[in-house]
Amino acid sequence: MEAVLMKHIGYLLLVLLLIVPAAASPSLDVDSSQEEGISSGNDQARTLLAGGILATLRGEGPGIDLLMDAAQLYPEYPRAITDSADRTVILYRHPSRIIAMNSDAADALSVIGMVESIVGVGHVVVGSPLRFPDLFNLQNVGKYNEPDIEAILALNPDMVVTYGQWPEPEKLDRHLPERITIVRIDLFRAETYRSEMESIAYLLGETRESRAYLAWYDEMHTLVADRIAAIPEEERIRVFIDYGQGRSVGRRTMSAGTGMDSLVVAAGGVNVAADYVSGYADVENEWVMKENPDVILIHSPKAGYVLEEKDVLKEAYQDLVSMPGFGRISAVADDRVYVVTSSFGFGSPSPAALVRVASWLYPDHFSDIDPDAIHQDYLSRFTRSDPLVRTGGAFYYPVD
Numbered sequence: 001m002e003a004v005l006m007k008h009i010g011y012l013l014l015v016l017l018l019i020v021p022a023a024a025s026p027s028l029d030v031d032s033s034q035e036e037g038i039s040s041g042n043d044q045a046r047t048l049l050a051g052g053i054l055a056t057l058r059g060e061g062p063g064i065d066l067l068m069d070a071a072q073l074y075p076e077y078p079r080a081i082t083d084s085a086d087r088t089v090i091l092y093r094h095p096s097r098i099i100a101m102n103s104d105a106a107d108a109l110s111v112i113g114m115v116e117s118i119v120g121v122g123h124v125v126v127g128s129p130l131r132f133p134d135l136f137n138l139q140n141v142g143k144y145n146e147p148d149i150e151a152i153l154a155l156n157p158d159m160v161v162t163y164g165q166w167p168e169p170e171k172l173d174r175h176l177p178e179r180i181t182i183v184r185i186d187l188f189r190a191e192t193y194r195s196e197m198e199s200i201a202y203l204l205g206e207t208r209e210s211r212a213y214l215a216w217y218d219e220m221h222t223l224v225a226d227r228i229a230a231i232p233e234e235e236r237i238r239v240f241i242d243y244g245q246g247r248s249v250g251r252r253t254m255s256a257g258t259g260m261d262s263l264v265v266a267a268g269g270v271n272v273a274a275d276y277v278s279g280y281a282d283v284e285n286e287w288v289m290k291e292n293p294d295v296i297l298i299h300s301p302k303a304g305y306v307l308e309e310k311d312v313l314k315e316a317y318q319d320l321v322s323m324p325g326f327g328r329i330s331a332v333a334d335d336r337v338y339v340v341t342s343s344f345g346f347g348s349p350s351p352a353a354l355v356r357v358a359s360w361l362y363p364d365h366f367s368d369i370d371p372d373a374i375h376q377d378y379l380s381r382f383t384r385s386d387p388l389v390r391t392g393g394a395f396y397y398p399v400d
Contacts (some may be wrong), residue, residue, distance in 0.1 A: 048078035048090060063270035066092040071339060081199040084164030084192070085184040091159075094182065099152060102144040103128065103188040104347055109161065111348045111382045112201045113233040120155045130386040130393075131305035131343070140266055149175045159183060161200070177384070188346055190262035194218075197348075213348070213382055220374070221266070221349030224358045227365045228268035237361040239269040240293035242320055246282035248323030251320075252285050259346050260299050267358040269295070280295055289325050298319065298340055303394040304343030305385065313339045313397035336360070344375070344395035352378045356396060372400060 049070055055061030070078045070092035080090040099120040100106040106125045110119060115134050120141040129136040139155055142148035145166040152160065157180055162172065164184045173182055183203070185196050194217055201210035229340060241260045243252040254260040255273040258280065264271050272291045298316050302310040317340050321332050331337055338360050343352045352375040359366035379390050 001300070010319040016073065020357055037154050043074040044080060045310055048080055049074055052090075052092070054076065060091055069093040076205065077264050078203075079203050081183075082179050083184045083199070084186040087184060089181060089183050089203065090110065091181060091203055095157075095159040097155065097157045099141055099142065099157045099160045100125065100135075101147060101160060101167075104163075105133075105161040105346050106132055107383075108187045108197060108200060109344060110135070110384060111209065111213050112197070112204065114204060120152065120156060128305060130307065130389050132384070133386050133390065134384050134387040145171075147172050151174065161185065163188075175258065188259070190259045190266070190350060192348065193347070197383055209382070213255070214380075216382070217351050218354055224267060224370075227356065228362060229363075231268060231362065236268060236270045237294045238272050239264050239290055239292070239295045239297055239361070240272050240291065242296055242298045243280065244298075244316070244319075245312070249282050250284040250286075251282070251288060251323075252280065253277065254280055254299060258282065260297070260340075263340075263345055263354060263357055264297065266354055269357070269361050285323065285325065289329055292329055293336070294334075295336045296329070297340060297357065297360075299342070299345070300339055301342045304341040305389055307391055307394070310392070310394040313331045313341070317397055339397040340394050348382060349375065349378050349395075353396075 004175075006353055016388055021307065037319070049067070052061050052067050052070065056063060056254045061067070062208045071153050072291055073093055077094065080088055083089050096117055097119045098109065098114065098117045098121065098266070100109055102122045103124045106118065106121055108116070110132070118135060120139040121135050124138050125132050125135050126138075126140045127136070139151055140148070141151045141155070144163060145168075147162075147167050149172075153176070159181045160172070160176070162185075164186045176182065183200070187193065187196050187200070194214070197210070198214060199213070201207065221348055236301070241254045241258075241264060243254050243260075246252045253270060253273045255277050257278055261271050261274070272293050273281070276287070277283060289377055294375075298320060300316050302312045317337060320326065321337055326332050338357075340357065341351060343349070352371070355369060355374050356371040359369060359371050375395065376390060379385055
């Protein structure tokens with residue numbers, strides 16, 4: 001055993017001699033190399049491998065086994081990112097057994113072509129057979145904020161992908177051995193979604209699917225940005241985002257700092273609540289009528305991939321337009337009230353939702369674009385959702 005260990009150490013020292021001239025001062029700071037993109041991947045791998053070898057020789061670092069794997073995979077690995085919890089996450093080899101603790105992680109991993117590597121999923125994924133037909137029957141590893149540690153350990157994963165904030169480290173990290181890499185990445189915030197997708201795709205080794213998705217994401221955002229760029233600020237459509245009945249008064253809205261606000265702003269709209277409240281907040285019915293928005297965008301957390309909830313969108317629409325006095329609001333009077341679901345407006349389908357919302361706000365600027373066709377293209381190219389979803393899903397209302 002000792003002879004084998006010495007042989008491995010000798011091999012790593014040889015590797016170090018070969019790579020250290022280009023990385024004389026190894027560091028684990030990965031921010032700059034991340035910003036430089038894939039072209040700096042070799043430099044990052046060299047820096048990480050050299051740093052790992054030196055740390056291991058000091059009795060620290062990742063250990064001989066991981067470094068031996070990384071040395072054989074070099075320069076593809078090691079790879080590192082800074083995750084949503086501002087932690088440096090280093091992979092020394094490609095993971096083959098991944099747990100997705102929530103639906104956002106499962107969605108992202110599916111889109112970038114990692115379905116076959118997923119061995120366990122959170123309870124929301126288990127309850128979503130039409131959205132995740134390849135994953136819903138995998139082992140349930142608990143809720144996004146209440147992991148089933150016993151189930152996780154039984155699956156012998158080498159990676160767990162979870163939210164930046166949930167579960168708390170005392171509920172997850174402290175119960176797992178160091179050999180399991182924990183990646184805390186949100187994948188639900190509109191303003192950081194693309195960079196997070198790029199990060200997770202890079203960490204797992206860029207795939208044809210990840211490159212295609214990011215290209216499509218950029219194409220949709222550029223399409224909208226180019227078409228609304230020339231619209232003067234004073235002519236921008238004023239939008240009220242409705243989130244149902246208020247908890248204390250009137251209606252609940254989603255202002256600055258929410259995903260729906262980001263969606264509206266990216267589509268060229270002006271959130272009328274932006275200067276009145278922040279985040280999720282209640283507003284008086286009288287205030288909504290006084291603001292007299294051009295468009296009302298209702299957010300619904302239901303429907304989407306859940307076919308039996310299809311009527312919920314129409315009910316949300318009817319609930320709002322029938323509010324006393326709301327008939328005098330321009331958006332209602334002009335029939336410009338729309339409903340968008342969470343499973344359409346957030347996450348990987350959000351570029352399709354962006355085009356849809358922009359076409360509602362500025363129909364003359366998007367008269368040659370078919371938003372529904374774009375969404376169908378997304379479903380067929382980037383998801384493994386059941387074909388029933390493409391004909392029976394309800395992601396927005398009304399449907400053209």
